[in-house]
Amino acid sequence: MKTYLKLVHMEIYRFRFILLGLMALTAVVQLLGMQMSLTKSLNDVYRRMSAEGISLSEYAASYSKLSFGSIHSFNENLMTFPIMTCIVVLSLYIFFIWYREWFGKSSFVYRLLMLPHPRFTLYLSKFTAIMIFVFSLVALQVVLIALQMAMYRIRIPIELREYNTLIQTIGMWKAVIFVPVRLQEFFLVYGIGTVFVLMLFTTVLLERCYRFKGLIAGLTYTVGTVILIVWIMMMAERGGYFFYPSEFLIASIVFMLFNAALSLWLGRWLLRKKVTV
Amino acid sequence: MKRYAFSIGLVTCTAVIMAAFVIAAFADRVPPYELVTKKGSAEVLKGFALEAGIVRISNDGQAEWQDKGALFNQYSDLVANNDHYLERNELIVQHRSFIRGHLYSDSFYKDNKNVISASVNSKPFVIQIRILEQTNGNVREIEIPYETEDSTVTGPNGPGVRVEDVQSAAGNLHFLVSEIHTPYSGNKGRKAIYYDYIVDYNSGKLIERIEVYRSPEQVEPYTETSVSLISEESEFKASSLVMFHIKTIYRQDQKDSEEGLAQTENSVAKLKERRIMGYDYATGSTWELPRQGIELIGTGLEPKLHGGKLYAYYAENPQAAVYFIDPLSGKQTANRLVLEPTEYRGSRNIMLADGLIYVSWRDRRVPKVAVYDAATQAILYRGEIEGTDSRADLDRLWKLIFTNNGK
Amino acid sequence: MIEISDIRKKFRRKHVLNGVSFKVEKGQITSLIGLNGAGKSTILKAIMGLTPVDGGSIRIAGQPITHDIYHTVAFIPDRLTMPGSMKLRDGLQFMADFYPRWNPERAEDLMSFFRLERSERIGRLSKGTAAKFNLVLGMAQDVDYVLMDEPFSGIDMFSRELIAEVFTSQLVEDRGVLITTHEIRDVEHLIDRAVLLMEGHVIKDFNCEEMREAEGKSVIDVMREVYRP
Numbered sequence: 001m002k003t004y005l006k007l008v009h010m011e012i013y014r015f016r017f018i019l020l021g022l023m024a025l026t027a028v029v030q031l032l033g034m035q036m037s038l039t040k041s042l043n044d045v046y047r048r049m050s051a052e053g054i055s056l057s058e059y060a061a062s063y064s065k066l067s068f069g070s071i072h073s074f075n076e077n078l079m080t081f082p083i084m085t086c087i088v089v090l091s092l093y094i095f096f097i098w099y100r101e102w103f104g105k106s107s108f109v110y111r112l113l114m115l116p117h118p119r120f121t122l123y124l125s126k127f128t129a130i131m132i133f134v135f136s137l138v139a140l141q142v143v144l145i146a147l148q149m150a151m152y153r154i155r156i157p158i159e160l161r162e163y164n165t166l167i168q169t170i171g172m173w174k175a176v177i178f179v180p181v182r183l184q185e186f187f188l189v190y191g192i193g194t195v196f197v198l199m200l201f202t203t204v205l206l207e208r209c210y211r212f213k214g215l216i217a218g219l220t221y222t223v224g225t226v227i228l229i230v231w232i233m234m235m236a237e238r239g240g241y242f243f244y245p246s247e248f249l250i251a252s253i254v255f256m257l258f259n260a261a262l263s264l265w266l267g268r269w270l271l272r273k274k275v276t277v
Numbered sequence: 278m279k280r281y282a283f284s285i286g287l288v289t290c291t292a293v294i295m296a297a298f299v300i301a302a303f304a305d306r307v308p309p310y311e312l313v314t315k316k317g318s319a320e321v322l323k324g325f326a327l328e329a330g331i332v333r334i335s336n337d338g339q340a341e342w343q344d345k346g347a348l349f350n351q352y353s354d355l356v357a358n359n360d361h362y363l364e365r366n367e368l369i370v371q372h373r374s375f376i377r378g379h380l381y382s383d384s385f386y387k388d389n390k391n392v393i394s395a396s397v398n399s400k401p402f403v404i405q406i407r408i409l410e411q412t413n414g415n416v417r418e419i420e421i422p423y424e425t426e427d428s429t430v431t432g433p434n435g436p437g438v439r440v441e442d443v444q445s446a447a448g449n450l451h452f453l454v455s456e457i458h459t460p461y462s463g464n465k466g467r468k469a470i471y472y473d474y475i476v477d478y479n480s481g482k483l484i485e486r487i488e489v490y491r492s493p494e495q496v497e498p499y500t501e502t503s504v505s506l507i508s509e510e511s512e513f514k515a516s517s518l519v520m521f522h523i524k525t526i527y528r529q530d531q532k533d534s535e536e537g538l539a540q541t542e543n544s545v546a547k548l549k550e551r552r553i554m555g556y557d558y559a560t561g562s563t564w565e566l567p568r569q570g571i572e573l574i575g576t577g578l579e580p581k582l583h584g585g586k587l588y589a590y591y592a593e594n595p596q597a598a599v600y601f602i603d604p605l606s607g608k609q610t611a612n613r614l615v616l617e618p619t620e621y622r623g624s625r626n627i628m629l630a631d632g633l634i635y636v637s638w639r640d641r642r643v644p645k646v647a648v649y650d651a652a653t654q655a656i657l658y659r660g661e662i663e664g665t666d667s668r669a670d671l672d673r674l675w676k677l678i679f680t681n682n683g684k
Numbered sequence: 685m686i687e688i689s690d691i692r693k694k695f696r697r698k699h700v701l702n703g704v705s706f707k708v709e710k711g712q713i714t715s716l717i718g719l720n721g722a723g724k725s726t727i728l729k730a731i732m733g734l735t736p737v738d739g740g741s742i743r744i745a746g747q748p749i750t751h752d753i754y755h756t757v758a759f760i761p762d763r764l765t766m767p768g769s770m771k772l773r774d775g776l777q778f779m780a781d782f783y784p785r786w787n788p789e790r791a792e793d794l795m796s797f798f799r800l801e802r803s804e805r806i807g808r809l810s811k812g813t814a815a816k817f818n819l820v821l822g823m824a825q826d827v828d829y830v831l832m833d834e835p836f837s838g839i840d841m842f843s844r845e846l847i848a849e850v851f852t853s854q855l856v857e858d859r860g861v862l863i864t865t866h867e868i869r870d871v872e873h874l875i876d877r878a879v880l881l882m883e884g885h886v887i888k889d890f891n892c893e894e895m896r897e898a899e900g901k902s903v904i905d906v907m908r909e910v911y912r913p
Contacts, residue, residue, distance in 0.1 A: 106764035116754035139294035
């Protein structure tokens with residue numbers, strides 16, 4: 001257990017600058033974007049007010065209020081750009097977290113594989129690190145939304161405000177898929193993500209053990225699973241099939257669990273028996 | 278320990294924030310609204326729910342978020358009993374295996390003895406009927422071939438053929454089938470035919486095919502005949518009759534195009550003629566709704582059929598009333614039922630079910646519900662939506678819709 | 685005892701190891717000798733579980749290879765095994781963190797002996813210094829066996845002398861040591877056994893002392909016989 005924790009710490013520590021960089025990027029872009037949207041929306045209101053010569057309360061009576069959602073989605077792409085960046089960087093790091101041990105002047109992989117501890121601890125620690133990175137960014141996003149809501153409350157006069165709780169606000173956001181507010185959704189989204197990470201890990205190990213053939217096998221397995229899941233989901237969405245949508249969903253979940261188990265088992269076996277430096 | 282400060286800090290902050298998030302989500306899991314009964318028993322609402330945006334309130338007064346996880350709405354196949362989005366839910370719950378794979382059949386019918394679903398398969402056109410005999414659980418499948426008329430104007434799959442209604446009358450099964458030919462553009466060749474396929478219940482054989490309605494040839498320029506079906510409001514309930522609302526519209530584009538019926542913003546539409554035709558399944562006879570009925574409906578009302586009676590109302594107006602019309606004579610069978618005014622246009626919803634009239638509207642920013650007995654016009658139920666805590670904003674519930682909207 | 689029995693390994697259609705068998709005993713220094721590409725490094729990696737073998741078996745003290753062997757066997761490869769961004773002291777800390785049998789005092793001694801600077805970055809070390817640090821990492825573990833892959837390759841003469849000194853110290857006395865090397869001249873006087881490899885199997889396996897007494901040949905003499913007939 002202590003070995004596992006120390007390895008997780010090592011992985012987090014190595015990535016800290018990139019992680020902090022991603023966090024800073026997201027915070028700056030989203031908060032600045034919010035600021036810009038607020039200014040623009042308020043300017044529009046004031047302009048209309050002066051054009052029609054009405055006061056704030058008159059405006060509020062005749063026109064619709066400024067909801068958080070409308071202001072927030074004004075610069076929608078700006079808000080989601082850092083999220084996409086984070087996803088890209090983390091996706092690449094799923095591979096790089098392994099490959100960095102092999103490449104470079106020194107081969108840290110020798111040392112890691114020769115630790116007097118089960119090698120699977122290595123696999124789990126890298127996996128844990130990735131999941132911690134993901135959830136730390138999700139947590140950051142929650143905080144940023146809360147901060148944006150605070151900015152909204154500060155700058156928008158009360159006559160124009162529409163009240164929503166934090167959860168409702170997130171729930172109405174276009175990018176809610178990354179911060180699902182319902183329990184089943186959360187598990188589903190991040191469950192699928194987790195299985196995906198595991199499959200990619202095993203793909204990397206397959207490549208390291210069997211080189212090109214391994215890479216093809218791993219990618220086929222991963223891509224094939226994704227296609228299968230998407231196909232099942234599409235059938236569920238279209239409906240009219242013999243199975244009810246909820247049954248398709250259960251089938252998908254069972255399949256993903258099976259894949260997770262397979263990836264873990266295979267990864268462990270590859271690390272123990274077949275990996276080569 | 279100081280060495281691990283960064284990792285510990287990161288994990289702790291993440292955990293704390295996520296825990297707070299989970300707690301907040303948990304606190305928000307029920308919408309802050311409830312239905313409060315002011316008069317009568319909420320039993321009349323059993324089987325229905327009220328929807329306003331993403332809030333759904335069921336008859337026990339409890340509210341729930343309708344999005345059910347907006348991302349995965351489609352996977353809730355309505356197995357839960359209290360999900361009243363479609364009347365078909367009840368069927369799924371009660372007859373899960375019978376409905377399996379046939380959830381989206383064209384039309385259903387249900388009474389004490391049978392559950393029937395019907396659909397049309399295209400290419401080749403075949404009416405597929407499945408009958409579940411409730412007494413012994415037998416499932417029968419009947420196939421009746423359907424030949425479409427020749428037509429030069431329809432799309433690659435042929436005309437649209439659909440079972441519009443399933444009824445049981447005089448010991449036989451009746452399937453009202455529509456065959457619609459729609460040209461890609463313009464009006465030439467537009468055709469709508471309605472047949473009643475009468476099937477013997479025991480043998481499953483086609484007894485007779487009656488042509489109930491055929492749209493007239495579109496000869497005059499810029500003139501279109503549109504027909505909409507007025508069938509029983511409760512999809513599965515029995516109805517001895519069905520009606521056709523036939524409108525002849527003259528529509529000329531300002532640009533005087535020869536295609537006719539160019540639906541541009543400059544179109545001028547004029548109603549040339551309105552007919553309402555009735556068809557009785559048991560006798561096979563048709564009749565025209567007499568002029569007084571037509572005129573009444575022509576004042577801007579929408580006709581609805583329920584329990585063999587004809588109702589007419591226009592729910593959108595702030596002031597509205599429900600009219601009761603005899604489908605054969607066109608005369609009003611009772612005084613109109615004047616409804617309470619609603620706060621603004623479009624915020625009223627009316628539903629007819631089980632011989633009752635369900636109305637929802639807004640009264641000075643409070644969403645209200647009333648249920649009337651259609652025969653006596655007595656008010657059986659009154660209810661109001663109230664907020665349960667500070668999150669509530671009744672202005673958001675600007676229209677409550679009864680969810681039992683069938684097809 | 686490390687027992688290598690009939691191991692085979694194919695690498696891209698070529699049989700690098702074609703049935704190699706020999707033993708490494710405690711208290712002895714064994715040297716694997718062979719031409720370039722003979723598979724010497726591969727054998728060491730195979731013993732350490734760093735590469736799989738296609739056939740045969742490897743047993744350490746009678747046990748097959750699991751992660752537990754890293755308590756008793758240390759490997760000093762011909763390259764650095766720590767990230768270049770780490771400082772030397774971080775590397776030592778890493779070993780202390782993860783190796784229960786890490787001996788910090790001996791590490792101290794060796795660091796002083798080799799005159800290594802703790803605050804230096806691993807990535808910046810010269811080849812000779814890197815080799816010395818590698819030795820520290822390997823020798824400061826309280827293990828029964830030490831494997832070394834080309835400990836002298838590319839090292840300057842003085843560093844070689846230092847490294848060779850380590851061999852004669854008690855560090856090595858009661859352990860089993862397996863080295864591979866080209867520079868047989870540097871270690872000929874140190875090693876106890878010589879295992880000659882050719883074409884994927886063991887051509888000759890002998891005790892150096894006995895060979896000298898019995899046939900009056902040095903290791904190099906035997907090598908000449910075998911590789912340049």
